[in-house]
Amino acid sequence: MSPLALVEQILEPLLYPSVVxxxxxxxxxxxxxxxxxxxxxxxxxAERKVIGYMQVRIGPNRVGPRGLLQPxxxxxxxMCKELIIPTGSSRFxxxxxxxxxxxxxxxAWAVIPFGSEMVLADINAGLLYVLALTSLGVYGIIIAGxxxxxxxxxxxxxxxxxxxxxxxxxxxxxxxxxxxxARSLNLGDIIxxxxxxxxxxxxxxxxxxxxxxIYFIAGVAETNRAPFDVSEGESEIVAGFHVEYAGMAFxxxxxxxxxxxxxxxxxxxxxxxxxxxxxxxxxxxxxxxxLLKTGGFLFLFLWFRAxxxxxxxxxxxxxxxxxxxxxxxxxxxxxxxxxxxxxPPWFVK
Amino acid sequence: MFEQVLFYVFASLVVISATxxxxxxxxxxxxxxxxLAFFSSAGLWxxxxxxxxxxxLVLVYVGAVMVLFLFVVMMLDINLAELREGFARYVPVAVLxxxxxxxxxxxxxGGDNFGLDKIAGVEPYPSDYNNTKxxxxxMYQDYIWPFEVAAVILLVAIVAAITLTLRTxxxxxxxDPDHQVLVRSKDRxxxxxxxxxxxx
Numbered sequence: 001m002s003p004l005a006l007v008e009q010i011l012e013p014l015l016y017p018s019v020v021x022x023x024x025x026x027x028x029x030x031x032x033x034x035x036x037x038x039x040x041x042x043x044x045x046a047e048r049k050v051i052g053y054m055q056v057r058i059g060p061n062r063v064g065p066r067g068l069l070q071p072x073x074x075x076x077x078x079m080c081k082e083l084i085i086p087t088g089s090s091r092f093x094x095x096x097x098x099x100x101x102x103x104x105x106x107x108a109w110a111v112i113p114f115g116s117e118m119v120l121a122d123i124n125a126g127l128l129y130v131l132a133l134t135s136l137g138v139y140g141i142i143i144a145g146x147x148x149x150x151x152x153x154x155x156x157x158x159x160x161x162x163x164x165x166x167x168x169x170x171x172x173x174x175x176x177x178x179x180x181x182a183r184s185l186n187l188g189d190i191i192x193x194x195x196x197x198x199x200x201x202x203x204x205x206x207x208x209x210x211x212x213x214i215y216f217i218a219g220v221a222e223t224n225r226a227p228f229d230v231s232e233g234e235s236e237i238v239a240g241f242h243v244e245y246a247g248m249a250f251x252x253x254x255x256x257x258x259x260x261x262x263x264x265x266x267x268x269x270x271x272x273x274x275x276x277x278x279x280x281x282x283x284x285x286x287x288x289x290x291l292l293k294t295g296g297f298l299f300l301f302l303w304f305r306a307x308x309x310x311x312x313x314x315x316x317x318x319x320x321x322x323x324x325x326x327x328x329x330x331x332x333x334x335x336x337x338x339x340x341x342x343x344p345p346w347f348v349k
Numbered sequence: 350m351f352e353q354v355l356f357y358v359f360a361s362l363v364v365i366s367a368t369x370x371x372x373x374x375x376x377x378x379x380x381x382x383x384x385l386a387f388f389s390s391a392g393l394w395x396x397x398x399x400x401x402x403x404x405x406l407v408l409v410y411v412g413a414v415m416v417l418f419l420f421v422v423m424m425l426d427i428n429l430a431e432l433r434e435g436f437a438r439y440v441p442v443a444v445l446x447x448x449x450x451x452x453x454x455x456x457x458x459g460g461d462n463f464g465l466d467k468i469a470g471v472e473p474y475p476s477d478y479n480n481t482k483x484x485x486x487x488m489y490q491d492y493i494w495p496f497e498v499a500a501v502i503l504l505v506a507i508v509a510a511i512t513l514t515l516r517t518x519x520x521x522x523x524x525d526p527d528h529q530v531l532v533r534s535k536d537r538x539x540x541x542x543x544x545x546x547x548x549x
Contacts, residue, residue, distance in 0.1 A: 124481060142419055142423075146423050157423075165416055312526075315529075
């Protein structure tokens, strides 16, 4: 019996059914949030370690064995620092911005299926919900840039807003391809639609290959990560939108960025690599496959950062509008044709 | 009961934030209140089990349109004192127009047409009801021709908007990335062998 069912059974005779339902939902949320926050903390360490080894350095190795306590030391340091609110800033919005950045990044996890029955909210329009919430993250950045009353922060916010709005369109079209192929907006159904006898080759990455690549690159751009991190380009505009933030307010932006990275990795795994499906039909499915795939994409984020130089701003815009958008539109039509003619082995109904 | 509480929370949020949009001084704050108004109306639509429309409202209006709105509003230097000049002069006309609008709105969406005796409360749909599917079937089967006409009109509007911005010949010195990505190293770089000078 799962621990949650056990809790439900113990509480049932003691409390009203609606209260039990709320307690169970809160426990489920905690079961997602706590590992996610730990994952975020250790992604920061993994990033420093991975980039360190790629640059023939060791990376953090002083705090704890092999530097394993470094994220905790960082968190303690940031919590003890003073929160500075610049003069002439819009105080309420300045403090609201980090919350607006982190909130959507966490809320989107509600619909992510971790296993065939492991999902917090199994809603019909899950894909649309995810798309809507990822598009809200930009508010944190714009409001931070504007409320800081600083030129650099404002420039960073403007760059980031234009970039995110542009790449969202390519991202949305890539997901249109997925929903046409899966005939559903529900994330669980999308994974089930990728189940087939061919294992790894029946997943959507093969028939939707260009959309897969474009979705992940647009995801990197959406999270403002290298090589698309012009919104914080430290050589031009110091640190972009969060230049005026210190202490925990800065840490929230940091958490939001890493939570978004993990979210994009998880979504790519769900949409194109079959989520919790096993790559070989003789090995059982399970959450470990989902975590493995997510981890793989997360590693790509770090690898990109260590490898590519930053894009120039007009090149970013050109890539999004003139290359990704036409490819996705053409491929969505192709996918529709494949589905209509039931191309084997993926789209046989 | 719980749904009623939610309805009143969202409904009052819509009314309050919509009022703030037109009352507040700072244009950026006004735009953010408009975002809140969109968000709360999406909540109201969710209560009507129109989840596709609700999420599409957040996705399109909050996620894209209002971001561009904020983008523009933040760059503008709006002098509110100038905008408020002549307020007293326009008050009579404004009152006349708003009273007229209120009356016509009330006669359309008031109790005569939308009262509880005319339209019963919405029955909850069965759990396998799929708003997205119902909308899709309605749009692409029942109303395909009006939908296509609307699409063509939108396309014309897009083309018109783009041509409006292209009417001047561009005299800028902006680099064209299309040419830049085509450059190969042998176009720009020549490797030559330089012999060392002989010492005397």
